[in-house]
Amino acid sequence: MFELEAESGQNPLFRFEGSFFSAQNEIKKAQRRGQDNSRRGSCCLPEGFYLKTTQRVEELVKGTVEELGFELCDVEYQKEYGSWVLTLYIDRAEGVTIDDCERVSKAVDPVLDEADPIEQAYYLSVSSLGLDRPLKKDADYTRNLGKRIEIKLFAPMNGKKEFVGELVSFTDEQVTVRQDGNELVFERKSIALARPELVF
Incomplete structure (x- = not known):
């Protein structure tokens, strides 16, 4: 368990390191059930594995998280310092x-x-949203309406790839930002990164 503190006056980032799910233990459980789990722990992961894993986990735990009064903002599954880590990002108004x-x-x-949605051994982690957490889902954009955000594009628009302004609106296809009194419209598929502006 550990805590990361943000700059003074800003909400801190909290992260709780929870259970370790052992692949070996799950193999033994599967063997008792008469199932073949020989692929568990394999280093050769099929294409699309990570996306399917996070989607499956989100489906499984979203209801539980919401029952506790929190929003499940994102799910990540990646290696950290040589170990697989499943991270759930949660938030609420207060x-x-x-x-x-x-x-x-x-x-x-x-x-x-x-x-048992994951075949590898992994650690479970639950974290609050970081101050510069990327905007990925509609809920992320909704949370930041009226706030200043940073946008980085894959390709330049009007000779620039980076923009900062107030998030005015968004749709499935576009994001509108007000910068210096002008409204700029970006195609969502053209955005490499969108995140809240950090002001220190």
Whole structure:
């Protein structure tokens, strides 16, 4: 368990390191059930594995997270320092504390253990949103309406690839930002990165 503190006057980032799900233990469980789990722990992962994994996990735990009064903002599954880590990002209007992260971790633990959606051994982590967390989903954009955001494009528009302005609106296809009194419209597929503007 650890806590990262943001700059003074800003919401801190909290992250709770929860359970370790052992591939070897799951193999033994599968063998007792008479199932073939020989692929568990394999280093050769099929294309699209990560996306399918995070989508499956989101489907499994979203209801549990929402029952506790939090929004499940994102799910990531990636290697950190040589180990697989499943990270759930949560949020709510009044903010998130380290105790909240721990409570969510303990609540989703049995759900993941029962469904067993991941074949590799991994650590479960529950985290609050970082201050510069990228805007990926509609909920992220909704949360930042009226606020200043940074946008980086894959290719230049009017000779520039980076823009900063107030998020005015968005649709499935476009994002509108007000910069110096002018409204700029970006195709969402052209945006490499969108995130809240950090002001220190």
